[in-house]
Amino acid sequence: MQVVIHAGAAFHVRDEGPRDGRVVMFANSLGTDLRVWDALVPLLPAGLRLVRFDKRGHGLSDATPAPYDMDTLIGDAEAICTALDLHDITFVGLSIGGMIGQGLAARRPDLLRALVLMDTAAKMGSADMWRDRITAIRAQGIAALAAPILERWFTAPFRAADPDFRLWANMLRRTPVEGYVGCCAAIAGADLSATTRTLSLPVLALCGAEDGSSPPDLVRATAALCGAAFHLIAGAGHLPCVEAPAATARLICDFLERTTP
Ligand SMILES: O=C(O)CC1=CCC(=O)O1
Numbered sequence: 001m002q003v004v005i006h007a008g009a010a011f012h013v014r015d016e017g018p019r020d021g022r023v024v025m026f027a028n029s030l031g032t033d034l035r036v037w038d039a040l041v042p043l044l045p046a047g048l049r050l051v052r053f054d055k056r057g058h059g060l061s062d063a064t065p066a067p068y069d070m071d072t073l074i075g076d077a078e079a080i081c082t083a084l085d086l087h088d089i090t091f092v093g094l095s096i097g098g099m100i101g102q103g104l105a106a107r108r109p110d111l112l113r114a115l116v117l118m119d120t121a122a123k124m125g126s127a128d129m130w131r132d133r134i135t136a137i138r139a140q141g142i143a144a145l146a147a148p149i150l151e152r153w154f155t156a157p158f159r160a161a162d163p164d165f166r167l168w169a170n171m172l173r174r175t176p177v178e179g180y181v182g183c184c185a186a187i188a189g190a191d192l193s194a195t196t197r198t199l200s201l202p203v204l205a206l207c208g209a210e211d212g213s214s215p216p217d218l219v220r221a222t223a224a225l226c227g228a229a230f231h232l233i234a235g236a237g238h239l240p241c242v243e244a245p246a247a248t249a250r251l252i253c254d255f256l257e258r259t260t261p
Contacts, residue, residue: 001060004053005077012060013080016041021049021090023045024256027077027097028052029119029174029239030183031142031149033059036094043078043249051133053080055097057179066134066234067185070192074103081111083096090256092116094241095214096183099124099190102226106195113204114259116252119214119238121222122192130188134181142180143173152212153238196226203228204255206248208236229255 002013014034024044028036034052041050054061056068056076077100081089089112093101098120105112136145150159150169159165205223207216209232216232223230231251236243 002084004080004083005082006076009056009062009064009076011056011062011076011080012054013084015049015084016051017049018047019049021047022256022260023049023086024053025051025077025086025089025091026053026090027055027093027100029056030187030240031058031073031175031180032094032168033171035059035163035171036239039245040249040252043245043253045253048162048256049086051080051084051086053077053123055100055183057176057182061149061179063176063179064182066182070099070103070186070190073183073186077101077104077107078111081108084199088112088113090114090116090259092252093120093189094118094119095120095124095238096187099187099192102192102196102199102222103190105199105201106192109199109201111199111239114255115199115204115228116255117203117205117219117222117228118248119207119219120209120238121214121218122196123190124218127188129177130184134184134188137177137181137184142175142177144242146173154243155210155235155237157235158237158243164242168239183193189204193225196222199226202255202259204251205230206240206251207232208240208243210236211238213238
């Protein structure tokens, strides 16, 4: 466990693997923390430096008062790169983590070698939809609204039969409200289309075939914007790294190989 302090906030970071290994950095989604990558990480090749972090308001990182904006979340990721002296990064971003990745790639092209966009888009949902969600969460709490969110996160068989489902539901319900609505506000205000279409680094876009939050057509459209290869992952919803880690890892391993100089 490692801590990075940036602009008065403490960020929980996990930095594993050899310091001189190729850097792969992961950014998690709304309502999840860095454990969302637990099943995927052991399936990646040995010798990588694997950096994960809890974004603002999630996991063990500080939940500063909402609202947040996307520039702030991108700045947090950039500060972690600086603190750990990371370069030549392959950034893997899930959902809002993928928005952070798109923003970081545009802001600091010198830092990133390649980008994996997982179940994400340049713009996700409408500002009204996110504002309604913020109002509902503030009024009723996350637990009261968790069921439809979990239906979009996971396929029906996983929700019905996988014992891990209960733990992921707990993770969502225990997300600090400030962190959750803070990130909803950041998504509401973000449209990265103008900068994502200018990206020139290699990009891989992946999407769970049954993603109800960022449906395949939305992810495919962002992939087209930045010339990314697009792959559907069968048997997965919004979190393919949880539901289909082997298939997800295979696609990422192949991309890592193809982006090795
Ligand atoms: O909660 C959801 O609907 C899923 C989601 C949207 C943005 C994100 O990071 O997760």
